[in-house]
Amino acid sequence: MAARLRAPGFYRAGWMMAFGVAFATGLTWVVRMSTGHSTFKHFIDGEAILTVSLIAVPLLFLVGIGGFDYWFYWAAGRKTRAEDHSSHGARSWKDYFRINTDHKVIGVQYTVSSFFFLLVGGLIAMLMRAELAAPGAQFVDANTYNGLFSVHASLLIFLFVIPVFAGLGNFVIPLMIGAPDMAFPRLNALSFWLLPVAGALMLGSFFAPGGAFADGWTAYAPLSTNAPVGQTFFALGVQFAGASSIMTALNFLVTIITMRAPGMSFFRMPLLVWANFATSLLVVIATPFIAASQFFVLLDRALGFNFFNAAKGGDVLMYQHVFWFYSHPAVYIMMLPGFGIISEVLAVKARKPIFGYRMMAFSLLAIVALGFTVWAHHMFTSGMASWIRIPMAVTTAIIAVPTGIKIFSWLATLWRGVLHLDTAMLFALGFLTTFTLGGISGVMLAMIPFDIHVSATYFIVAHIHYVLFGGSLMTIFAGVYYWFPKMTGRMYDERLGKWHFWTTFVLFNLTFGPMHILGLQGMPRRVEDYASKFADLNLFISIASFALGLSTLIFLYNMVTSWRGGPIAASNPWRGMTLEWQVSSPPPIFNFDKLPTVVGGPYEYGVPGAVHGTFAPTPTPATVGAGSGVARAPSE
Amino acid sequence: MEAASIAHPVAHGDDHHGPPPANSSSRAEPQLLGMLLFIISEVMVFGAFFTAYFFIRVAQGDAWPAPGTTLPVEVAGVNTAILVSSSMTMHWAQTSIKNGNRFGLKAGMLTTFLLGCTFLFIQINEYANIGFAPQDGAQQTVFYSLTGLHGAHVFIGLLLLLFVTIRSFRGHYSPEEHRGVEVPGIYWHFVDIMWIVVYTTVYIV
Numbered sequence: 135m136a137a138r139l140r141a142p143g144f145y146r147a148g149w150m151m152a153f154g155v156a157f158a159t160g161l162t163w164v165v166r167m168s169t170g171h172s173t174f175k176h177f178i179d180g181e182a183i184l185t186v187s188l189i190a191v192p193l194l195f196l197v198g199i200g201g202f203d204y205w206f207y208w209a210a211g212r213k214t215r216a217e218d219h220s221s222h223g224a225r226s227w228k229d230y231f232r233i234n235t236d237h238k239v240i241g242v243q244y245t246v247s248s249f250f251f252l253l254v255g256g257l258i259a260m261l262m263r264a265e266l267a268a269p270g271a272q273f274v275d276a277n278t279y280n281g282l283f284s285v286h287a288s289l290l291i292f293l294f295v296i297p298v299f300a301g302l303g304n305f306v307i308p309l310m311i312g313a314p315d316m317a318f319p320r321l322n323a324l325s326f327w328l329l330p331v332a333g334a335l336m337l338g339s340f341f342a343p344g345g346a347f348a349d350g351w352t353a354y355a356p357l358s359t360n361a362p363v364g365q366t367f368f369a370l371g372v373q374f375a376g377a378s379s380i381m382t383a384l385n386f387l388v389t390i391i392t393m394r395a396p397g398m399s400f401f402r403m404p405l406l407v408w409a410n411f412a413t414s415l416l417v418v419i420a421t422p423f424i425a426a427s428q429f430f431v432l433l434d435r436a437l438g439f440n441f442f443n444a445a446k447g448g449d450v451l452m453y454q455h456v457f458w459f460y461s462h463p464a465v466y467i468m469m470l471p472g473f474g475i476i477s478e479v480l481a482v483k484a485r486k487p488i489f490g491y492r493m494m495a496f497s498l499l500a501i502v503a504l505g506f507t508v509w510a511h512h513m514f515t516s517g518m519a520s521w522i523r524i525p526m527a528v529t530t531a532i533i534a535v536p537t538g539i540k541i542f543s544w545l546a547t548l549w550r551g552v553l554h555l556d557t558a559m560l561f562a563l564g565f566l567t568t569f570t571l572g573g574i575s576g577v578m579l580a581m582i583p584f585d586i587h588v589s590a591t592y593f594i595v596a597h598i599h600y601v602l603f604g605g606s607l608m609t610i611f612a613g614v615y616y617w618f619p620k621m622t623g624r625m626y627d628e629r630l631g632k633w634h635f636w637t638t639f640v641l642f643n644l645t646f647g648p649m650h651i652l653g654l655q656g657m658p659r660r661v662e663d664y665a666s667k668f669a670d671l672n673l674f675i676s677i678a679s680f681a682l683g684l685s686t687l688i689f690l691y692n693m694v695t696s697w698r699g700g701p702i703a704a705s706n707p708w709r710g711m712t713l714e715w716q717v718s719s720p721p722p723i724f725n726f727d728k729l730p731t732v733v734g735g736p737y738e739y740g741v742p743g744a745v746h747g748t749f750a751p752t753p754t755p756a757t758v759g760a761g762s763g764v765a766r767a768p769s770e
Numbered sequence: 771m772e773a774a775s776i777a778h779p780v781a782h783g784d785d786h787h788g789p790p791p792a793n794s795s796s797r798a799e800p801q802l803l804g805m806l807l808f809i810i811s812e813v814m815v816f817g818a819f820f821t822a823y824f825f826i827r828v829a830q831g832d833a834w835p836a837p838g839t840t841l842p843v844e845v846a847g848v849n850t851a852i853l854v855s856s857s858m859t860m861h862w863a864q865t866s867i868k869n870g871n872r873f874g875l876k877a878g879m880l881t882t883f884l885l886g887c888t889f890l891f892i893q894i895n896e897y898a899n900i901g902f903a904p905q906d907g908a909q910q911t912v913f914y915s916l917t918g919l920h921g922a923h924v925f926i927g928l929l930l931l932l933f934v935t936i937r938s939f940r941g942h943y944s945p946e947e948h949r950g951v952e953v954p955g956i957y958w959h960f961v962d963i964m965w966i967v968v969y970t971t972v973y974i975v
Contacts, residue, residue: 209929211936214950219789314789317800384807391803394795422811426818433915438905441822441915447832447908452825456818724789 142200142233150198151191158186181363184342185436188370192331200233201324217319223723233327235319237308238721240326242621244301245614247326251293251333253686258286260683267676269666279662281346281364285336288351288368291468292375293333295606299471300325300382302613303410305621307386309714309721310404312395312730312747317388325381332375339367350660352461355442355453359434366435369428376425379467383417386410395713395747397732402746404712404736405494409474412498416463416470416505423460427453454516458509466505468602470498472609473540476562479612480544481737482710483559484551488737490543497536504533514582515589523582530580534573541570557631558708561612564639568604572597575650590660593653599646611638611689618696619703623720626696630688637685644678711746712736805953809960812923816964819916823971826908836909839902843973849892850969853924856885857962860931864955867938867948875943875951879935882958886928893921913972920961920968927961930954 138145162182196202208214222236223229230243262282265272274282304322308315316322339346344362347353358365390411394403403411430453433439440446442453481488488494507529514523544566553559575597579585588594611634618626648671653659657668664672706715713730714721730747738744796803827834835841859881866874897914904914934954937943943951 209933211933211940211942213942313792315792318804380811384804384811387807388800388804392794392796392798392800393792396793396795398795418807418811419814422814423818423821426815426822430822430915433904433911439915440905440908440911441826443908446906447826447830448911449822449825449830449908452822455825456821459818459821726790729790729793 142198142203144199144231146200147195147198150194154191154194155183155187158183158190162186180343181366182436184363185366185432188335188366192335192370192374195331196324196327199327201327203233204320217315219315219319219724222315233323235315235323236723237304237316237319237322238621238725240322241301241303241305243326244297244304244329245621247330247333248294248298248301251289252298253690254337255286255289255294256683256686258282258289260680262286263676263679265662266664266672268673269664269669271663274662276662277345277348280348280350280660281340283660284348284350284368285339285346288336288347288371289333290602291351291464292372293329293336295468295602295610296375296379296464297329298610299410299413299468299606300379300386302475302610302617303386303406303471304382306617306714307407307410308389308393309620309717309725310407310712311390311393311398312713312726312732313389313393314725314729316385317393318385321381322385325378325385328374328378328381332371332378335367335371335374339364339371342367352457353428353431354457355431355434355450356444358431359442366432369432369435372428373425376421379417380421383414383421386414387418390414395730395732397747399732401492401495402732402735404474405477405488405491405498406471406474408495408498409470409472409477412502413467413470415502416467420460420463420467420506423456424464427456427460430456451513451516451518454513454518455510458512459506462509462512463502463505465601466501468606470501472565472606472613473498475609475613475616476544476565478710478712479558479562479616480547481739482616482708483554483556483562484548485554485739486547486551486737487735487739487741488543489546489549490539491735491737493539494543497539500536501533504529504536508533511580511585514585527580527582531577534577534580537573541566541573554708556615556628557626557635558612558616560632560635560639561608561615564635565605565608565612568600568608568639568642572600572604575600588653590658591653592649592657592659595659596646596649596653599649603646604642608638611635614693616708617714618693619707620714620719620721622697622700623703623718624696624700625703625707626700627692630692634685634688634692637688638682641678641682641685645675645682648675711738711744713747716747716749799949801949801953802956805956809957812960813964816919816967819919820971823912823916826912832909834909835913836902836907839900839910841913841973842896842900845892845896846969846973849889849896850965852885852892853889853962853965856882856889857959859885860955860958863938864948864951867943867951868945870945872938875938876935879931879938879951883928883931883935886924886931886958890921890924890928893917893924916968916972920965923961923964927954927958930957 139149140146159178162179163177166177166179166182204215217235219235221232221234222239224234224236224239224242230239230246234240234243261274262279265274265279265282304316307313342362342364345364347358347361347364347368349357349361349365353365353368358369390403390407400408430439430441434441434443434448440448442448442450444450477488477494508526510518510522510526511530514526555563575593579588579594579597615626615631618624652668652671652675655668657664703719705718707719708715713732716730717726726749728749730749732747734745736746738746859878863875863878863882866872866878902910904911931954934951937950
């Protein structure tokens with residue numbers, strides 16, 4: 135038992151977390167005693183203890199499970215140890231609950247835990263739709279409802295969409311570029327374990343006195359600086375989730391820059407790698423801003439600072455500027471990896487080279503650059519200087535251009551392709567449809583008068599769900615179906631997959647399409663009650679959304695049963711050319727027994743004799759023609 | 771930080787199956803590149819705090835520092851000189867180990883560490899004697915948060931320097947393998963440059 139308490143793992147994490155609470159109590163006690171709180175009962179302050187605990191306990195949890203072990207060892211001045219990959223691979227399900235430095239294990243950890251948060255966030259959405267099924271109060275009071283939509287958005291943004299892309303990227307990127315692992319495996323392990331911590335904080339806020347944080351995922355000051363203590367859970371949860379994304383992004387960038395296989399030039403990289411490269415740039419540059427915005431809120435709340443206290447010269451508008459300077463690039467963080475997935479799926483399933491490969495890569499970089507110039511379009515009604523709205527409207531319209539380049543390039547890729555309409559492809563095509571609709575309502579919102587008309591109505595709710603559900607989630611489903619055989623070594627049930635797609639696609643549009651109309655008619659978002667004239671459409675939306683929720687069960691059933699007992703997957707079931715399909719399913723424990731050499735572009739489908747990667751030592755035209763272990767395009 | 775996890779594959783026995791060494795597709799070293807990207811992130815954290823500074827000090831246009839308060843420009847100027855010289859001694863330590871001069875490494879690291887501690891001590895002393903608190907108003911909040919954010923970075927930097935100092939006294943690092951000095955050194959130079967920006971904007975302008 136004593137050994138268990140010392141070894142990295144949940145036992146050690148347990149006692150360390152208990153120590154964290156004791157530490158927080160002691161620290162706040164000492165500080166309050168030494169800063170003029172004279173009477174004994176004032177030495178203890180619940181909110182102060184809670185705030186310090188929320189920082190100390192998660193950190194000590196990470197120490198306990200061993201996330202920092204190596205760095206402590208290094209700090210003690212001992213000899214450095216290269217990561218020896220001894221923990222690679224997962225031999226049983228228990229290995230997924232340990233610190234593991236294998237990018238494939240981490241990818242699965244990331245993806246599965248993100249989907250857990252998708253289910254929780256989806257269930258919360260069901261509760262909200264139950265409340266909204268009829269005017270007046272049904273099940274929850276106004277404050278609980280506000281907490282529900284706030285946690286719903288925060289979970290799905292910070293703990294589903296952003297990390298699930300990091301998870302898929304973690305699994306696929308090193309394989310795609312021909313690397314044995316990520317550049318910093320230990321950092322990679324730590325970045326995953328920050329996520330459950332962030333999720334626990336956000337969900338834990340429901341148990342806080344005063345209820346969950348209730349001012350949306352945007353947490354505008356001064357609402358957030360005056361909210362009950364649940365807000366602290368959000369402010370700190372975002373810090374952990376943000377630190378996790380920055381670590382992963384940094385890792386992706388260094389991996390992509392320094393660990394590509396021989397011959398894998400930047401313009402031979404698959405577009406998924408390009409997309410994650412662009413996304414990681416955004417994360418590294420933008421995420422510090424939301425960290426800072428929540429530091430401000432935290433300092434105002436906990437230590438009485440005056441960032442947002444207008445009575446003492448604080449500036450509440452500054453919160454929105456800082457927040458959206460992250461959160462607008464964040465919508466591209468939540469979308470660009472999906473663009474990458476779609477490029478992979480469409481090229482493979484249409485059996486054609488991707489149209490305009492270089493423009494696809496450049497448009498990603500254009501989005502990265504333009505993404506930093508549009509933030510204040512979220513603030514057209516905020517009361518900022520009105521002239522700022524004009525350049526922001528212009529840049530917002532301009533950023534639709536690189537996105538449009540991508541949409542048209544995908545359409546041109548499909549043109550006269552041999553379409554294989556399996557589940558992943560269906561989701562990719564569904565994405566093209568719904569994301570284009572969401573993109574169009576986005577350009578509508580760039581128009582200042584229109585934005586003022588529909589600001590804070592259900593039109594905004596419809597728009598964000600068309601781009602995040604109809605956009606990001608569709609690409610995530612496409613990616614999960616596409617790489618499921620590679621990740622698990624099993625095939626999923628194609629028939630159930632198609633059922634899942636059609637129910638999701640139809641019910642998604644039935645749920646969120648009518649919200650455009652409600653918004654145009656002026657139904658405000660983020661309110662648990664509404665005027666009775668909106669009752670019919672809302673009931674319709676609620677029923678559709680319950681059915682949409684049920685359709686997720688098809689996906690779950692398919693994933694669980696296929697993983698347990700699906701047919702064994704071939705190494706390359708989709709006849710893909712990219713490197714991850716040239717190794718077994720699931721990949722060998724160190725990805726490649728021998729590093730591949732890249733000799734051509736990744737999408738030369740239908741080009742006779744085209745080769746992307748080869749395991750032959752020095753590819754000459756002769757070996758390319760003979761093609762031993764060569765990823766060759768099947769001629770069709 | 772000192773040893774690359776990929777650049778130096780562990781020698782495996784015949785029975786041990788390890789990964790093939792990764793191809794090195796860039797002249798940039800992973801550790802240096804990682805630190806530079808991290809510094810970009812750090813610059814953006816400061817950027818966000820400077821946004822607060824911009825809105826509260828510049829956009830509002832009130833007198834700075836707030837009437838009735840003074841900023842100890844001279845003391846902070848001396849402190850700036852201390853931090854700048856610590857960057858120079860850091861550079862001395864780095865060049866020393868590149869040339870195999872172990873004494874220079876140890877002396878340089880120790881001096882850098884002590885200069886950094888002095889800076890932090892003077893900064894804390896300044897807080898104790900400055901006569902206003904962040905709770906007094908938004909301008910004071912901005913002063914404390916910018917200098918405090920920088921102070922926190924000095925603290926992290928000092929921890930790194932302490933580890934490197936201990937390691938150099940224990941005989942680590944060599945002319946061939948000195949990334950463990952170089953990477954924390956870059957961070958320390960960043961902390962130093964950031965201070966010059968903070969000092970200029972908060973104390974002088």
